[in-house]
Amino acid sequence: xxDAPRQPRLEAGHASEGKAPAAIAWLLYILSIPSANLxxxxxxxxxxxSRRSATGVARAHLDEQIRLFWSVFWWTVALWVGIAISxxxxxxxxxxxxxxxxxxxxxxxxxxxxxxxVLGLIALMGDRAP
Numbered sequence: 001x002x003d004a005p006r007q008p009r010l011e012a013g014h015a016s017e018g019k020a021p022a023a024i025a026w027l028l029y030i031l032s033i034p035s036a037n038l039x040x041x042x043x044x045x046x047x048x049x050s051r052r053s054a055t056g057v058a059r060a061h062l063d064e065q066i067r068l069f070w071s072v073f074w075w076t077v078a079l080w081v082g083i084a085i086s087x088x089x090x091x092x093x094x095x096x097x098x099x100x101x102x103x104x105x106x107x108x109x110x111x112x113x114x115x116x117x118v119l120g121l122i123a124l125m126g127d128r129a130p
Contacts, residue, residue, distance in 0.1 A: 018054025019124065021046050022061040026121035029065065033114060044069045057127055061120060064130035068120075072113050079106045 028043030047065040054062050082102035089095025120130045 017056065018050055018058035018062065021050035022054065022058045022065070022124055023121065025050075025062065025065045026117055026124060029068075029117040030114060030121065033110060040069065057124070057129060060129045061124050064120060068113070068116060072109060075109055076106065079109065 025043040025047045028039045028046065032038070032040035032043070043065065047062045047069075051059065051062045051066070079102050083099060083106070086095045086099035086102060089098065123130055
C-alpha cells in the first residue's frame with residue numbers, strides 16, 4: 001500500500017467545473033476580430049452548450065459571455081442602422097457628423113468587446129468572477 005497523494009475528486013458544484021469551455025469561449029471572442037466576427041458565433045455556441053453543466057465561477061463567466069454577446073450585438077445593429085440612415089443624409093452636414101459619430105462608436109464598441117474578453121479570460125484564469 002502506498003501513501004501517494006490522492007487527486008481531488010471533482011464533484012458537482014466544484015468551482016472549476018466548466019472552466020475549459022469558458023476559457024475556449026473567451027479565446028474565441030478575442031479571436032473574433034481577425035476572423036471577421038465568425039468565431040464569436042462559435043464562442044456563443046460553446047457558452048450556451050456548456051452553461052448547463054458549469055458551476056461556480058465558470059458558470060458566471062459563461063453567463064457573462066452570453067450577456068456580453070447580446071449587448072454588443074444589439075449595439076452593433078443600432079450603430080449600423082445609424083450609419084445606414086446617415087449615408088443618404090451625407091449631403092448635408094448633419095449626415096456626415098452622424099456617420100462619423102456612429103463609425104467611431106462602432107470602433108470603440110469593438111475595442112471594448114476585445115478588452116472585456118481579455119479581462120474576462122484573465123479573471124477566469126485567476127478563478128475570479130468576471
